[in-house]
Amino acid sequence: MKWALALVAAGLAAPATAQDLPVTLPDQATWTMTVERTRERTRHNAAPQAARSVSTTDVDWTAGADGGVVTLRVRSAQLDGSDAAGVDTSSLLDQPVVLEVDSSLAPTRIRNWSQVRTLLEQSIDKAVSEPAAASAAKKIFGDLSPELAAQVVSREWSLATLSQGTALTLGEAVTYEDALPNPLGGPAIKALGSYELQAYDAAAGVAVVAWKQAFDPKSASDSLGQALSAMMARLAPDKAKEAQAAFAGMRISREDVCRHEIDIPTGLALKVICTSAISTSARGETATNLDRWTITQTRPQSSAKTN
Numbered sequence: 001m002k003w004a005l006a007l008v009a010a011g012l013a014a015p016a017t018a019q020d021l022p023v024t025l026p027d028q029a030t031w032t033m034t035v036e037r038t039r040e041r042t043r044h045n046a047a048p049q050a051a052r053s054v055s056t057t058d059v060d061w062t063a064g065a066d067g068g069v070v071t072l073r074v075r076s077a078q079l080d081g082s083d084a085a086g087v088d089t090s091s092l093l094d095q096p097v098v099l100e101v102d103s104s105l106a107p108t109r110i111r112n113w114s115q116v117r118t119l120l121e122q123s124i125d126k127a128v129s130e131p132a133a134a135s136a137a138k139k140i141f142g143d144l145s146p147e148l149a150a151q152v153v154s155r156e157w158s159l160a161t162l163s164q165g166t167a168l169t170l171g172e173a174v175t176y177e178d179a180l181p182n183p184l185g186g187p188a189i190k191a192l193g194s195y196e197l198q199a200y201d202a203a204a205g206v207a208v209v210a211w212k213q214a215f216d217p218k219s220a221s222d223s224l225g226q227a228l229s230a231m232m233a234r235l236a237p238d239k240a241k242e243a244q245a246a247f248a249g250m251r252i253s254r255e256d257v258c259r260h261e262i263d264i265p266t267g268l269a270l271k272v273i274c275t276s277a278i279s280t281s282a283r284g285e286t287a288t289n290l291d292r293w294t295i296t297q298t299r300p301q302s303s304a305k306t307n
Helices: 002-012 089-094 113-127 131-142 146-153 155-161 217-235 237-248
Strands: 018-020 029-042 049-064 067-081 097-101 107-110 167-169 174-180 189-201 206-215 251-263 268-282 285-297
Touching: 029 155, 097 146, 107 113, 107 146, 107 155, 113 131, 113 146, 146 155, 155 268, 155 285, 167 189, 189 217, 206 217, 217 251
Parallel strands: none
Antiparallel strands: 018 167, 029 049, 029 285, 049 067, 067 097, 097 107, 174 189, 189 206, 206 251, 251 268, 268 285
């Protein structure tokens, strides 16, 4: 999608005013990514839940013909709060995630998805005591292809790379339409998003790009309803019709916003702040999830392997 965005941006402005932000890294470069995430959950007639996690990951880069391979090794992870019992990808302390990426470092495929999926399934068995619920959770991962898994499992990496590799004109928003996969199954979800270059300081070597994206409400409700109905049909066939009636009136909204501070010489987003707000309503009850990420990356260094 970002390659198309670059073409659209170039068409909207003269080449002299468009600012390219390509990723330029030496082969075998290494750096560190730190992610702080907070999650707030509010349910109807229930006490709010909150959780906070902090992880530090070592990143190794291997250049390819049109992109390359990024290996993520979680060095440390901490999860605190009332919502800390859920499955979290920080459990991958003993299993590197090997991502195939495009020229902007956006993930396209998990190369070792089989091993990563096995570890995630094991963490589900430890965290979820109810067999049917554990089976349903594991099926979500079991149905993912290595390509779709790259978007679902490596969420923080995807957020960090969103604005890398763009070509934008200062102060001009570029909008796009997208079709997002529903990780629960069901039809793709329509979404509308935009990118805007808010600052470009060549002397300081810093550019600031703002990104936002929101679900089309009807498309999101239809897709989620179909996915949940299919899940209920598998788990509790006798209640499938009742569930379909409940899901028919479901409404869901989602809005994601990010601010990327990009290091112009390398094209790497050294600081990223993102929020994701999801609200679901059904039968007069509303549930909300609010996630916040602060992602920082060190400047890449040449690996000792190349010396």
